[in-house]
Amino acid sequence: MKRLSRKTVRATLRALFTIALPVCMNQAQAASSYPDRPITIVVGYPAGGSVDLNGRVVAETLAKKIGANVVVENLGGAGGTIGAQKVIRAKPDGYTLLVGSLNEVVIAGLVNPAVKYNGLTDLQSIGLIGDQPLVLAASKLTDIKQASDLVRVAKAGKSAEYSYGSSGVGTSLHMAGEMVNAELPAKFMHVPYRGVSPLVTDLTSGRLALGVFALSSALPQIESGQINAIGVTSAKRSFLAKDIPALAETPALKAMDISVWFGLFGPKGMPADVVNRLQTSLRQVLADPEFQKKYRMTGSNVMLEQPDVAAFLAAEHDKFKKLAQTAHIAVEKP
Structure with missing residues (x-):
């Protein structure tokens, strides 16, 4: 293969530099x-x-x-x-x-x-x-009133008798419910819903035992007494509702941390x-x-x-x- 002369190499490099310079300048100017x-x-x-x-x-x-x-x-x-x-x-x-x-x-x-x-x-x-954070809430017609009741039901082998609702399969709300199942362990049954309204309707009527919500979405129903707050899913309590405990405060659920x-x-x-x-x-x-x-x-x-x-x-x-x-x-x- 024929070797290029130094003069040819320098000329080629100058040509390439001349072509590349405007492109680099345009990119720098754009940024x-x-x-x-x-x-x-x-x-x-x-x-x-x-x-x-x-x-x-x-x-x-x-x-x-x-x-x-x-x-x-x-x-x-x-x-x-x-x-x-x-x-x-x-x-x-x-x-x-x-x-x-x-x-x-x-x-x-x-x-x-x-x-x-x-x-x-x-x-x-x-x-x-x-x-x-999310919040796990319960129907006022169920016997689950606090996080320790989740533990009781799980230890009795009766968790499959209770269902929990979320906004859909694979959502963070569904995953929060599955983390509760994994930590206890338990077999609370998942029921997907389309929106907060039908979920609340079934909770208040007792057709559904538990539900997972975004905390801000659930607060009106919690504060009005329509449903009971069991606990938030974050590691610590929320500034938005400091009276609602974190599920992680219960020893069996200490690893709960989903926001x-x-x-x-x-x-x-x-x-x-x-x-x-x-x-x-x-x-x-x-x-x-x-x-x-x-x-x-x-x-x-x-x-x-x-x-x-x-x-x-x-x-x-x-x-x-x-x-x-x-x-x-x-x-x-x-």
């Missing part, structure tokens, strides 16, 4: 000018739910901190996965983001064979926003400068006193101390994969 147009935050649920409330409260303050209009797009369906899929497929330029939750980022891919994305690798994490968390994500492959800008702006949002006040009104805790998000998501994936396998609803993927 440094970000954002120069409105940012869209996709919410994979209809308006009015907990994820939507997160998206709207974050969008309002983020717009002030990052210096651009931020609009919320509700794209409901398939348990939040349609919205997540749209963001994953979006151009990774930082203008299409996702306010996502535990369900569509972690659990959906473990239990739904139709979900083809991996929330841990196909989404770029910008940061966590906050979390909210629905919310985070800001983008498609993988975003420029590092854009990711850094978004992360800085999100930290400013979380530290804003007015944001904190509004956010707590949604029933959620602000995550001021950010964990290593990659490690956090990996741990959540492992925890819920184990629970899904125990409940025999896990999807084995190659």
Whole structure:
């Protein structure tokens, strides 16, 4: 093979550098000018739910901190996965983001064979926003009044005689019920519902013994005396209802620790400068006193101390994969 002369090599390198320089400059200019147009935050649920409330409260303050209009797009369906899929497929330029939750980022891919994305690798994490505990409640017509009664029923081998309702198979609420089963151990039977209203109806009538809710959703029924609160599923009590014990306060359930968390994500492959800008702006949002006040009104805790998000998501994936396998609803993927 003929060896090129030094002169030819230098000329070739100059030509390549001349071609590459504008591309690099354009990329640098794009990152440094970000954002120069409105940012869209996709919410994979209809308006009015907990994820939507997160998206709207974050969008309002983020717009002030990052210096651009931020609009919320509700794209409901398939348990939040349609919205997540749209963001994953979006151009990774930082203008299409996702306010996502535990369900569509972690659990959906473990239990739904139709979900083809991996929330841990196909989404770029910008940061966590906050979390909210769930609550296990009971019908006032059942003999389960507190967490110790769950233990009593389980030890007597009678748990299969009791059913618990949730918002659907494979949701975080369903997983919370299965964690109770795994910890005791017990065999409380799962009944999926579509929405809080029919679940409450069956609880108050006594057709259903137990139900798992988002705490903020269940409080009106608990405070009105329609249903009994057995305990929150987080490791500690919630500021929203400090008189409701944590299930983990009962020794047999000390490992109980499930909360629905919310985070800001983008498609993988975003420029590092854009990711850094978004992360800085999100930290400013979380530290804003007015944001904190509004956010707590949604029933959620602000995550001021950010964990290593990659490690956090990996741990959540492992925890819920184990629970899904125990409940025999896990999807084995190659």
